[in-house]
Every structure is written in structure tokens, then in C-alpha cells.
Amino acid sequence: MNTSRSKGSSWRGAANAGRTWRGAALAALLTAGALTAAAPQAQGENARTETPVASTHPADGVVESVVRVKVPLPQSFGARPAACDWLSYLRYRAADGPSASADADRILVAQPGILEGAGAFDSVARDTVAQAAAQGRHIEFWALDRRSNCLEDPTGIASGDQHTAVDYYYRGKAVGGRTFAGFVGNDQLGWMAKLGIQQTVRDEYDLLTAELPDPTLRKNKVLCGGHSLGGVITGYFAAADFDGNPATTADAGQNQCAGYFALDTTISTDLADLSGSIPDDTNLPDIGLGYGVVQAGLDSGVLPRSLSAPVLLNPETMTLLAIAGLGAVQNPGGESDLLSTLPSNVNIETTNRFLFSKDAATFLTGSPSVKDFRLTNDAVLGALMDDNSVPLAFLQSSVGFFDGGPIIDKNFPATNGSSDNSLLFGVEYKAIPAQPHGPLYTWRNYDRVGAADDPGYRSADGTPFTNASKEVTDIHELARSMGEQPLDFTEQYFPTKLVTDLELATSPQVKQLLVHPGGLTANPTLTVLAGDGLLAGRVPAGLNPVIAPGYQHLDVLTAAPVQNDGRPEVVSSSLAAFAASPK
Template identity: 80%
Template sequence: MLLTAGTLTATAPGARADGARTETPVASTSPVTGVTETVVRVKVPLPESAGPRPAACDWLSYLRYRSADRPGAAADADRILIAQPGILEGAGAFDSVARNTVARAAEQGAHIEFWALDRRSNCLEDRTGIASGDQHTAVDYYYRGKQVDGRTFGGYAENGQLGWMAKLGIEQTVRDQYDLLAAELPDQTQRKRKVLCGGHSLGGVITGYFAAADFDGNRATTTDAGYNQCAGYFALDTTVSTSLADLSGNLPDDTNLPDVGLGYGVVQAGLDSGVLSRTLSAPVLLNPETMTLLGIAGLGALDDLDGEADLPGYLPSNLNIEATHRFLFAKDTAAFLSGSPAVKDFRLTNGAVLGALLDDNSVPLAFLQTSVGFFDGGPIADKSFPAANGSDRQPGLYGTAYKAVPDRPKGPLYTWRNYDRVGDPDDPGYRSADGTPFTGPGAEVTDVRQLARSLAEQPLDFTEQYFPTKLVTDIQLSGSPQVKKLVVHPDGLKANPVLTVLAGEGLLAGRVPAELHPVVADGYQHLDVLTATAEQNNGRPEPVSTSLAGFARSPR
């Protein structure tokens, strides 16, 4: 890719050549009916200067959702929402909000589409084990070298194999979105009239760079400008901007993100040489191996939510998995250091395992939290590791919800009380040691069954195993000349109407300027804006999809 005078000048050779596009139906058990889902792949090769990479990485992929009773051509839709994922997030994470939005718009007489984008680097993921539909088969495939459909897992890619990812920064990311849009909707006037550009979390920042970008190398011509590919913008627990400042707390301190004080040139040289990791990861939870566990846990919950789980004992023991288990399930520092009691010492249902991995009352990382219910079936204790409930360290990185953990190893079977059963007459109403209720019906919005379906049933992953380090370092170094010159049309960020939807308990709670007139989804955590169910406990329409559908009908 050539960088000239601050404009994005590469083109996508042969993006619509014969055999350069596939579209495959996706079977779904979603209760939201009347929505058709397909997975679309479009060949948009990287320039040869990117270096050796798997052939799959010369394709871009997205999940396409549309009304089942309307024509298949995207150009016939009233509106198309195209969504950029956040950090460590894949297209599958948008499944619930996409379905809910398309269905809600159809109820209002509008035919819209929702395109959930996968980043190019997701080409490295192998979904074979998850796609088997069986939890034990998936574990055997990813961890024991057993074949599925004649295929053997090739292992997780190492830094030395990922030289081509050293260039996957904000420039390539917005170029990929532009090339995909141009391939799928060749008429720029249609794009300008019908497409709404947006995203979740980091996706709002990517949308900001897209809006300000120039794609033909001539800033005087503006039909190619990013803002002229969109009729409006939407931001899901984020803002449309070119700064990471609003997303503080989005990553833990122990990721391998390089010190941006080094400067753009030094960071780029480190990525090119492999001295710096080309993908973002952390020792526990946030790496390809452990993120694969989320899909495997989803399989168990999807198959038998209330059945007793054997996953903790069936998984092989290694340092990575053991450290992750301790981080998630340790009651306090002593339990984390000793490893006792271990998660396999507790009797848990498949639903309780999944809830413990992603619920806001369990997982101590705010950007991974959903509100899917609470533990049930036995005594519960405060989880004081890595931060005590109610402490100053609790918000931000760890989230505002009090954390809890089962308290009787080798005792009762701990079950999972789904979001819509919290507050029922048989709810024990668990409380923290200081008397604070752990949760209530107003703070639970996501159905654990549908979360499991999004994790295990999608052809494109819910998570992102290989997030390009350069994408974050570029944005963190937004003041450097190399990145500043990508913002060719800064007024593009305000050239179109914007819908901002915030999670009431999310990363930006109380921090977004009032002039943005945000829609606030009360009780929602950061991921809930994507995963919330259409049927809410308060009996009102789900606010995120309702707002998106309304915006799609009339963004101006």
C-alpha cells in the first residue's frame, strides 16, 4: 500500500472477478424469526509488499443479516448498517443486536440489512472444533491433536509467522472497509444514500478514521472521501472520534502493547522485525488459546444448559489454562496463589460455567462483561481478587458490579439463574458481605442461551484471537505525522448525523458530552449493547436495536 500526501491510495485488484465472492447461508436456532443470515467472503488481496500470508487472508468476510421475505440484493435495502468490531472482537459478537435490529425495523415497515465485519486477521482462526457442535470433540481437536472431518489443528500462530500483520493498522483497516463497500455496492450514490457506518467500542474510533479518510489520493475530489460513503454514523458504547481517550479501561495493564513513548518509527520497526508482538495478548484470558475456551463453553451451554459440566476436568492442564482458571475463579489472593480450591473442585452446570466466564458479577474485566443472570444453587461469597468489592479499583478496568464466586467446593450443584429469572419469588437474593445485593432484574439484560448461541453457532468468531497490535499503536500515536496525515477530511466526523448508544454501566458511563444526546441503555454492560435479548425484564422494547432501527428509518 502506498501512502501519499496523507491519502489512502491502494486499490483492491480484482475484487469482483470470477470466483471472488461467496455467500453461504447460516443455520440458526435464534428465537428471532424472519431474519436471514449469510456469511459473505469477498476477495480483496493485500499488496504483495505485505509478504507471505495464508491465502484466506486475501479475503474479507462479514455476516449479512436481512429480512427473510425481501429480495436478496443489498442495493434493494432501505438502509445498510455496517459495523466495525471492538478490540478482541469478531463478527459473531453482533449476532443478537443485528437480528433484533433487522426484525425491529421490519415491524416498522423498513427493509434494512446489518453487516457485521470481521477484521482481516480473523482469517487465521480455525473454527473446525467449534463447528463440530460437540464440546468434547472441540477439546480433543484443539488440545489433543485429534482430527475432525479429516483435519488436524495446526496450532496457534506464533509471532514469527505473522510478519504480514505488522502493517495491519488503521490505514489498512479503513481501506478494507472502503474496498468491501465498493465491491458490494459499486454505486457511490447508493452508498451515500443507504449506508450507515458505525461500530462497537474501538469500532467507533475506526469509524471516525473512516469518515475522515480519503481513498483516491486527491483530497480535492470528495466522492471517495469516507464521509461520502455513509448517510450517518452509529456508535455502540463508544463515540465516533479519532482518539482512544474515551476507551480508557478497555485493556488490562498486562497486555504486550508496546510503550507508545517510543515513537511511531521505533514501534513500526519493532513490529516489522518481530521484536514487538504483532498481535495483542495477555498471559491470562486474552490470548488465542484461552479465547477458544469461550466458544467451547458456549457449546456446552447450548447443548445442555442445566446439565452438570465436566469441562473444567476434561480440559488439559497447562500454565495458560491454569492461570486463567485461577484469575476467574479465585475467591481471594490466597486462593489465586495456591490454586485451591480450583474450579474443578466445584460442581457447576454448563450454564454456570459460561456465566462465570462472561457475566459482570464474575469476570473482572469490564470490556468482557455481559449481564446474563447470576449463580444459584448454593452459598455464594464475595470475590475479592483482583479487586475488593466496593473499592476504588473496582470501576474502570474491573467494572462497577460486585463480583461473586461459589463458596462450597465438592458441595451442591451450582446452577445459573438466567437474566429473566432474577428477582423471581424463588430467587435467594444473594447479597455481598456489606449487605449490597449482587444484582437485580433491572441489571440483567442478556439471555445466557442466546449468548451461548452467538459464541458457538456462528461461522465467524465472537472473539478475535489475533488482534493486530498496530491497530492500537497507530491510534495511540495519533499525534505522529504518519497517522495525522490519514485524517484528510476532519470535518467528515460531523458531516453526517450520529446515533450514540451507551451502556448504562459500561466503559463510558457518565463521561459522554450531553451535546451528543446519547441513548443510555440502563443496566447494560459493555458487551450487552451487542448481546441483549429482544425481551427485556422491564417489558419495554430493547433500547439498542430499537434506536438503531429508528435511526435507519430516518437518520436525518
């Protein structure tokens, strides 16, 4: 494997040109239960649970379960919710395959990106397992949840009803006798001040050794990888030493894996490879500060322990993505009342204006409002996630296009045709419904774009907004991934320390974690890139990447099993083939 990289400027410098807005993500929901002292070391039968996951997904011969393993944090982390002493993942396997993971042919273990929970891997995990099974191989796919996702409260979403979820999270109504505890302040996140890259890779190691105790089995069967930031985390994992003695290498990260896979990322230890994939204008501290100063700020609470932004993507608004997904699962073609029934406050109002304004004047005046348009539940989800609608590249997928009425250009926050902010806003022209108080706007799914009845909507300059080759994700699969998973599609509490550690990679405190740098090249690597994604054209050809044409950053996880050209989905096909190859 060739590991040469284009370093250039840092990821922050590469994204500075023309930057006007910075998105941020990461909402936070606190599970029930008071903060507790560190739990004792896990032992006995209660140290692991596995629960089947029910889904409306069409039968594909794949079974899914949520696995939780008790792996307590060190006492030095201090008080935290009891749930945070457990690690969780979604386990996908063939229904006719072995029930024990150790008996699988291969096990793919995936680290999520900066905005993601385990649920984001649902489509690619299912399809990879199904494609391998069709070839006579029984593999598993483990979608990891970061430890900080223990803070999420899925009660409202788990009700299966969109209106119940809105009432639970925004109106204080109980579900099953439980009331939402509210969004959590920085003062309650002291334990996350220490949740950086060292603990993140340790969590993966501890989970692997707990679930697969045989080191030879891990070395021969486990494929380690991830999406977006997950590639950098995998790089640190590959170079890590876990027993404190560099002379003994059985515990080295590279020896827990038979190979690596990178999904719209690279297996690296350099954030420069991910320019544009980390949302900007968060409360991320100025990394002109040294490691010690940053850590002191996190420990004291002067610096925020989780990333957030005042509006757009924060604890309150990020919850809406799962709720929107739930509505599209329940009643995809029904007229949505979600956006009109939400509580009115500065955060939600500003977020709606940012996402649904056709130009700056509309954003400033708030007229017409998104509440003035009639949209189906599918159209609401599409507006929130599609690359022709949402103006944030790291949130974009290609799920189809608006339908049902006239469409116009969305020239806010960037003007269509401008490439100055492509890293931030994406390269596709943005569109928005044109008639308030008019027709019911529907959603044309990915596989109906370019059909005989497609109006072929165009921009004011004559450019088609999209075509069949640019649409790859089924909006209903996306809805299921967002609304049905027990581990969320989004990551609502992202540890600030994880990013600051990676930005301070040259500091002695972080650099010392790269004990076995040769681990980055010690195993075969599969790199798959989104053809229209954040890294398009910026990854060295020496990595021999597989290119997924027309894909956006999230499409490498969400694309449908059968594409518009009739071919099997390229990411899962590549992963299944990689899992079948000898080391």
C-alpha cells in the same frame, strides 16, 4: 452533531490509578494452508461467496449468511495465508425482504471492538433487523470481521460438540480428516506488521465499493458505525480520502455513509474517549517510542505483531469462550466437565485461578480449585462472562446470576465495594459458589432474576449482588452467538499496529490520514451508551447519547429483545429508528 470531547489524559493515563492487573485478549488459530505470496487482484465469479448460516435461534423472521469477498492485500504485505486475501462479514436481513442488498431501505455496517469478531453482533443485528421489519422497513446489518480473523480455525467449534472441540484444539484429534495446526508464533505474522488503521479503513471502503458499486446508493443508504474501538475506526473512516486526491470527494469516507452510529463508544479519532476499554498488561510496546521506531520493531519482529498475554487471555485460553458457549447451546442445564477435562498447564491453571478464586489466598494455593465445584454448562459460561463474576470490565455482560447453592463474595483480584479499579474490573460486586464438592450450581437467567423463587443473594456487607434492572442479556442468546457463528464472537489475532497507530495519532504518518476531518460531523450520528459501562458518565451531554440502563460494555451487543421491564431492547430499537429517519 456536537463533536466536543473530554480529552484529559490519554486512555492509558486515565486507567493507571490503582491498576493491578491488566487483561489482554486475543488468541490465535491458524487456518490450514501454507503462507503464500500475495494473491492476484480478485476477478470473476470466484471473487465472492455467500453461505447461509444455520442457527438454533428462535424464529424471528431474520436470515443470516456469511459473505466473503476477495480483496487481496498489496504485494508489499508479503507472504500470508491465502485466506487473508479475503474480507468477511455476517449479513443479516429480513426473510421477507429483498434478496439484493442494494434494494434494502438501509444497510448498517458495523466495525467490531478490540476483542470482537463479527459474531459478537449477532443479537443486536438480528433484533435491529426484526424491529425494522415490524415497522414495515427492510434493512440489513453487516457485522464486519477484521482481516486478521482469517487466521482462525473454526473446525472444532463447527463440529457442534463440546467434547469434540476440546479434543480438536487441545488433544490433537482430527475432525473431518483435519488436525489443528496449533497456535501461531510471532515469526509467522510478518504481514500483520503493516495491518494498521490505514489498511483497516481501506478494507471497509473496498468491501463497500465491491458490494455496493453505486456511490449514490452508498451515500443514501449506508449507516457506518461500530462498538468500542469500532467507533474510533469509524472516525478515521469518516475523515479518510481513498483516491489520493483530496480535491475529489466522491471517494471520501464521509460520502460512503448517510449517518454514523456509536455503540458504547463515540465517533472520534481519539483513544482518550475509550479509557479502560483496551485491555492492559499486553505486550503492547511503550508508546514513548516514535512512529518510526515502533514500525521498525514490528517489521523486524522485535515487537509482537499481535497482542497477547502470558496467561488469562491468549491463543489457548480465548478458544475456551467459544467452547463454553457451545456447551451451553448443547446442554445448558447439564453438569459441565469442561474445566475438569482441559489439559493441565501453567497457562490454563493460572487463568482458572484468576477467574475462580474467592481471595488472594485461594489464588496462591489453588485450593479450592474450580474443578472442585459442580457447575452446569450455563453456569460455566455465566462465570466466564457475567459482570458479577468475571473481573475484567471489557469482557462483562449482564446474563443473570449463580443459583443452586450458597454464594459468597469474590474479593479477588479486587475487593467488593472498592471503586479504585472500576475502569478495569467494573462496578458490580463479584460472587462465587461457596461449597466445593457440594450442590450442582445452576444459572438463573436474566429474566428470572427477581422472580418469586429468587433467593436474593447478598454480599457479606448486605448489598444485593444484583437485581432485575441490572440483568439484560439472555445467556442462551449469548451462547448461540459464541458457539454457533462461522465468524467468531472473539477476535483471536488483533494487530498490534492498529492500536499503536491510534496511540501515535499525532505523528505525521497517522495524522496525514485525516484528510477530511470535517467528515466526523458531516452526517447525523446516533450514540448509544451502556449505563453501567466503561464510558458511563464520561461522554459529553452535547452528543445527546441514548443511555441503556443497567447495561455493561458487551450488553449493547448482546441484550435480549425483550427486557425485564417488558420493553423492547433499547439499542436495537434506537438503531431501527435511526435507520428509518431521513438523512
